[in-house]
Amino acid sequence: MAVTAGTTPPTELEPSRPASRRVPALDGLRAFALIGMLLWHAEVTWVQGGFVRMTIFFALSGYLAAGSWHRIREGTGGHGGFATFWWRRARRLLPVSYLGVAIAIGVTVATGSDDMRDRLGGDVLSVLLYVSNLRFWLSGQGYGELFTEPSLLQHYWTLSIEEQAFALVPLLLAGVAAVAGRSHLRRQAVLIGALAAVGVALPALVHHDADAVWYSSPIRIGEFCGGVALALAMTGGSGRWSDRRLAFVGTASFAVIVAAVVLLPRDADWLYRGGMGLFLVPTLGLLAAASRSLGSAARLLSWRPLVALGRWTFSVYVIHWPLFFVLDQVRTGLGGWELATLRLAAAIGIGAVLHVLIERPLMAAARVDDVATGLAGAARRRSAIDRVARAWVPAAWWRTRPAAIALGGSAVALTAAGWLPAGDDPYEWDRVEHESVEQAEMRMFDPDDGRIPLAIFGGSTAVLLDLGGDAWMRSSDDLATRPGGTRLACGLVRQGERILGWDPQTWEPVTGRSDDECTAWPDVWPYVAQLGGAEVALLVVGTWDTLDVELAGVGRTHVGRPEYDRIVLDELSLALDGFRTAGVRQLQLATTPVVGRGETGRARELRGLGDDHPERVAAFNALLHRFADAHDDVVVIDYGGYVDRMDEDLKAELLPDGVHPTDEAAQLLWTDFLGPAIVAAADDS
Secondary structure, X not given: OOOOOOOOXXXXXXXXXXXXXXXXXXXXXXXXXXXXXXXXXXXXXXXXXXXXHHHHHHHHHHHHHHHHHHHHHHHOOOOXXXXXXXXXXXXXXXXXXXXXXXXXXXHHHHHOOHHHXXXXXXXHHHHHOOOHHHHHHHOOOOHHHOOOOOOOOHHHHHHHHHHHHHHHHHHHHHHHHHHHOOOOHHHHHXXXXXXXXXXXXXXXXXXXXXXHHHHOHHHHHHXXXXXXHHHHHHHHHHHHOOHHHHHHHHHHHHHHHHHHHHHOOOOOHHHHHOOHHHHHHHHHHHHHHHHOOOHHHHHHHOOHHHHHHHHHHHHHHHHHHHHHHHOOHHHHOOOHHHHHXXXXXXXXXXXXXXXXXHHHHHHXXXXXXXXXXXXXXXXXXXXXXXXXXXXXXXXXXXXXXXXXXXXXXXXXXXXXXXXXXXXXXXXXXXXXXXXXHHXXXXXXXXXXXXXEEEEEEEOHHHHHHHHHHHHHHHOOOOEEEOOOEEOOXXXXXXXXXXXXXXXXXXXXXXXXXXXXXXXXXXXXXXXXXXXXXXOEEEEEOOOHHHOOEEEOOOEEEOOOOHHHHHHHHXXXXXXXXXXXXXXXXXXXXXXXXXXXXXXXXXXXXHOOOOOOHHHHHHHHHHHHHHHHHOOOOEEEEOHHHHHHOOOHHHHHHHOOOOOOOOHHHHHHHHHHHHHHHHHHHHHHO
């Protein structure tokens, strides 16, 4: 319907508008935000400012919630409606949310680490109480740890904030209407807009840590209120804006958002000091134009595949994070763009099926207040596969159903294959190192062909270097890979409790003791080395061993102090004795690099590392050299020095979280440094 300048067109707030009518561009806007989130979580490196997509989600939710509340109030004559609003939101969101919780629980129990399983009960409870954002913030499960060892419910922090907002907004709207007058929508918009401005400006006004910008309810609900204010403003006085002007604002806002997503470095400090809140302005500009289907940006967002994806967004969002965890490099044997493509295809495909089979019938039920009627209606409609395919595949293609079925079957087979361990990769992230003789023999390569058998041991960096070096060693004429002993979140020193960070409320230290599988290395490493026939052992530790440690009878100490240095040297001696007994002829010690700034620019701060961290790294590496100088069968591989000599931008690209190399980075490190250095050291022994 054309809109004449100076008139007030129908909007989502007006009761005259059919409740079933949707604005395609708004669905497309939701899909645009979802794609940015999926690419961010799939670790696609060119998506820099992926944080903007959360502002879009919250503002759009506020805009639509205001419309829903207005229609409910009109239906009740302006009285009550609270229970109806909350009940519809609950019935719309909770069933699919709980399905996602069940899936996350199953994946965590089946494939998660001990730490993930230990945290699972608290994570689930916080999700059910809609406070998971506060749990992840206050328990130290920061957004910077999203790609290390996260909770598989960590993406529920956004849903918790939305539920908090849905509980608050009807009360807020009713209160503002009472103060400003029920008919004065523009005045209501000003009041709620002021609350939104205060919320998004909090990082610039109040001392906070980095994770508060992500997880804080007042900040995010401020973005939600921005959408509410826009809905009220457009209803109460949008005639002041011509179609042409609003179309221009929408297109310009879309350009700003796309530029931020692609070009804006996520490590810019000003973003965490109030800068993120600035992107609410172009978000509202784009939302205003999209709601009226005005401008080139709205036409682009109305593209049919985007509209379909926008309607599947909630189901895709709920399923994607556990799915990404399962579809990792180890299980799929893929990396880079191939792995990202598989993850996105699987998340969108499975999410679409969940939407059609579960979410859509429940949405229909919410409208007619009858779950049984909604489910029965879904059964009478076309099949799920037909509905999903017709949303994406052009009609001319769909007529060739055999080809479509073959294509779909291949996609399903590829997705299913991703759930199985890769047959050509002998390593797993959370592998139990104790193996039977038969299992060890299965992991071994062909009998000795003149290459040096090498096994890698250590913590999370060792895990990634082991994975990244496998392809290099398979093609090497000098080294042959053997099973090693690597495990996430493990260091060398077993005594005491490490200081892992600080409680943001009390500023008391948060401590943690190494788990049993970490402290079992004196038995595990020699056992695995002997079974695999390793002649050279590469030990990669250090990051965990530079933290403060609370020792019984000593108190807090760290590397560089005599009492702690003695422990490090004793542990190295114990490791060397074990490897010698296992037949290893040379122990190679990799130095550790200084934790870099990473892609966020705040990697060291997020880990609670102090200004003396470089001095501690130097002290630890000096101990490695001191130990090697005292033993003829021990050498030092200066991995840390090689990494630290890189340009900071290159180091941040190769080690996005400041510590761990990406798969591509690990392969590059093996080609340019590690492989030749290990061979040279082994040949000299």
